[in-house]
Amino acid sequence: MFRATTLGSTEKRIKVLVIDDSALMRHVLSEILSSDSGIDVIGVASDPYDAREKIKRLNPDVLTLDVEMPKMDGLQFLKNLMRLRPMPVVMVSSLTQRNAAVTLEALALGAVDFVSKPEIDIASKLKEYASEIIEKVKVARLATVTQLVDDGAILGRKHSTSILSVAKTSNLHFKTTDQIIAIGASTGGTEAIREVLERLPIDTPGTVIVQHIPGMFSGPFAERMNKCSAMTVCEAQDGQRVLHGHAYIAPGDSHLSLRRDGARYYCVLSDHDPVNRHRPSVDVLFNSVAQYVGKNAVGVILTGMGKDGAAGLKAMREAGANTVVQDEASSVVWGMPGAAVALNAADEVLSLTKIPNKIMALYQEKRP
Known part of the structure; x- marks a missing residue:
C-alpha cells in the first residue's frame, strides 16, 4: 500500500x-x-x-x-x-x-x-x-x-464466513506443535500481519506474534485478524498452550515469550521493563524462541520503525531457525527489517506477498 x-x-x-x-x-x-x-x-x-x-x-x-x-x-x-x-x-x-x-x-x-x-x-x-x-x-x-x-481491494477478505466457520472447527486445533512461527512488526504491521495471516492455511504450525500496539488495541486487533484468517487468532494469555492452527498475538502492554514442557509450548506473559523502548518487544519473543525452539522455528520480521527484533532474529538464526524479513519496497518503514539485514540475521529478504508461501514451504521442509 x-x-x-x-x-x-x-x-x-x-x-x-x-x-x-x-x-x-x-x-x-x-x-x-x-x-x-x-x-x-x-x-x-x-x-x-x-x-x-x-x-x-x-x-x-x-x-x-x-x-x-x-x-x-x-x-x-x-x-x-x-x-x-x-x-x-x-x-x-x-x-x-x-x-x-x-x-x-x-x-x-x-x-x-x-x-x-x-x-x-x-x-x-x-x-x-x-x-x-x-x-x-x-x-x-x-x-x-x-x-x-x-x-474490498484494501481489506482483502479472502474467506467467507461459512468457510471460516468450517475451518475453525477442524480437529487440527487439538494437535500439539513441534514447530513454531514467530512474527514481529511495528509501523504498518497491522496490515502486513493481516496479509500474512489471511494467506496461511489451517494446518499452519502454532504462530506467535508481537505487534507494537497499545493495550486497548491488541484485543480488537486479534479479533479482526481472527475474522480474516483460516487459523484461530486470539490475544495470548499467560500459560496458554500453543496449538497447531492457532495464532497468538501479544497483549499491548505485556512481553510475550515461550516456554517448553516436553513436546509442548506455552505462552508466557510478563510486565518486565520495556526492551528497545517497547513492551511487548519482538526481541523478547525471538530470544525465547531461539532458546526453546531452535531449528524447528521460522522467524519473520515485517515492516516497522527502529531495530526491535533484529538481535532476536539473529539469535534464532544462530540457533538453526530459518529467518525471513520483508523487503524495503513493500515495507511502510524498513527500520526493523533493515536492521536485521544489517546484522546478517536474515536468510532471505522477500516482498510481503511472497512471505506466506515461504513460511509454508519452510514448514514442509522441516516436517519429518
Missing part, C-alpha cells in the same frame, strides 16, 4: 494540517509539531468539510485526523480522501474499545499510523509523547500512499 525511504537533510519542511474538533487538541498538536524545525503546521481544521477546503488551498504533506468528528466521522472522511486525493494520514484516537476498532479500520483503509490521546489532562500527558508524535508524522511524510479503489 505504501512504503518509506530515507529523507535527505536538504528536503523542505513537512507541511501538516491538523484536523480535530477539539480546540485544545488542535492547539496542543500544533504546538508539539511546530516545536520541530522540520515541521510546519500550515493550518488547522475543526471538521472534515473545513479540512476539505484547506487541503485544496494549502496542499499539506501530512494530515493528523481525529477518529471522532462532527458532521462526518473521521473514517468516512478518510475513505473519501483515499479515493479522491490519497495522502499520508496519522490518526488521533482515544484509548477506547470503540475507537480501537475504528482506528484499525483506518489503518486498513490507508492511514499510515495512529497517535493515542489521553482521556484526561490532555495537554500535559500528550506532551509526554511529543517525540513519538513528531516521529510518526515524519515517517508518514515518507509514505507512498496508493489510491483506494474500493473497500
Whole structure:
C-alpha cells in the first residue's frame, strides 16, 4: 500500500494540517509539531468539510485526523480522501474499545499510523509523547500512499464466513506443535500481519506474534485478524498452550515469550521493563524462541520503525531457525527489517506477498 525511504537533510519542511474538533487538541498538536524545525503546521481544521477546503488551498504533506468528528466521522472522511486525493494520514484516537476498532479500520483503509490521546489532562500527558508524535508524522511524510479503489481491494477478505466457520472447527486445533512461527512488526504491521495471516492455511504450525500496539488495541486487533484468517487468532494469555492452527498475538502492554514442557509450548506473559523502548518487544519473543525452539522455528520480521527484533532474529538464526524479513519496497518503514539485514540475521529478504508461501514451504521442509 505504501512504503518509506530515507529523507535527505536538504528536503523542505513537512507541511501538516491538523484536523480535530477539539480546540485544545488542535492547539496542543500544533504546538508539539511546530516545536520541530522540520515541521510546519500550515493550518488547522475543526471538521472534515473545513479540512476539505484547506487541503485544496494549502496542499499539506501530512494530515493528523481525529477518529471522532462532527458532521462526518473521521473514517468516512478518510475513505473519501483515499479515493479522491490519497495522502499520508496519522490518526488521533482515544484509548477506547470503540475507537480501537475504528482506528484499525483506518489503518486498513490507508492511514499510515495512529497517535493515542489521553482521556484526561490532555495537554500535559500528550506532551509526554511529543517525540513519538513528531516521529510518526515524519515517517508518514515518507509514505507512498496508493489510491483506494474500493473497500474490498484494501481489506482483502479472502474467506467467507461459512468457510471460516468450517475451518475453525477442524480437529487440527487439538494437535500439539513441534514447530513454531514467530512474527514481529511495528509501523504498518497491522496490515502486513493481516496479509500474512489471511494467506496461511489451517494446518499452519502454532504462530506467535508481537505487534507494537497499545493495550486497548491488541484485543480488537486479534479479533479482526481472527475474522480474516483460516487459523484461530486470539490475544495470548499467560500459560496458554500453543496449538497447531492457532495464532497468538501479544497483549499491548505485556512481553510475550515461550516456554517448553516436553513436546509442548506455552505462552508466557510478563510486565518486565520495556526492551528497545517497547513492551511487548519482538526481541523478547525471538530470544525465547531461539532458546526453546531452535531449528524447528521460522522467524519473520515485517515492516516497522527502529531495530526491535533484529538481535532476536539473529539469535534464532544462530540457533538453526530459518529467518525471513520483508523487503524495503513493500515495507511502510524498513527500520526493523533493515536492521536485521544489517546484522546478517536474515536468510532471505522477500516482498510481503511472497512471505506466506515461504513460511509454508519452510514448514514442509522441516516436517519429518
